[in-house]
């Protein structure tokens with residue numbers, strides 16, 4: 001695993017679970033508002049050291065009984081070729097496991113679910129299918145996104161969908177399209193985009209019109225609420 005970041009404790013990243021967070025290096029998307037820009041670069045091009053997997057497992061061994069879960073986020077964790085075995089080792093230690101994913105690799109998600117190696121999956125939905133070209137490489141097929149949503153809804157033990165709400169990726173019409181794609185989902189998170197962090201494209205932050213007001217966020221929430229059981233703005 002290419003591990004570019006590690007946080008020993010979090011009370012907010014895994015519902016009802018005290019967890020540590022492992023950040024994998026490398027992502028196949030290019031969201032300009034990405035809050036983890038250092039983790040997007042290909043592992044070959046990383047500036048700085050990787051975290052040692054052995055050290056992380058030593059930490060997990062020591063904290064058994066104190067922390068309950070592990071969150072694997074990124075970057076995009078499903079790009080890691082040894083993710084399956086890494087998750088297996090964590091589950092063998094008795095930890096609950098949450099995976100954050102952009103949904104690009106449905107087969108990886110399916111395999112983890114099938115083998116009971118994840119307890120919770122949080123999948124980003126960036127925009128409606130028509131606009132995914134704004135955040136993905138040219139050859140990416142958006143059918144993968146649809147397939148990942150289907151796999152989560154049909155097979156995941158627990159899951160949520162979430163969207164970072166900024167223009168031009170989100171509008172009421174786009175939210176309506178997203179809602180139709182995940183109609184019946186139990187939980188949807190509308191994330192406000194912070195302007196106080198470094199992002200992948202710094203110019204993105206300097207454009208006021210990219211950001212929604214609180215009132216506009218509520219309008220977006222009202223739109224998605226037509227299709228999902230519960231939603232949260234955060």
Ligand code: SF4
Pocket residue numbers: 027028029030031033034035036040074075076102124
């Ligand atoms: S927001 Fe997520 S999917 Fe987008 S570039 Fe950053 S890590 Fe990748």
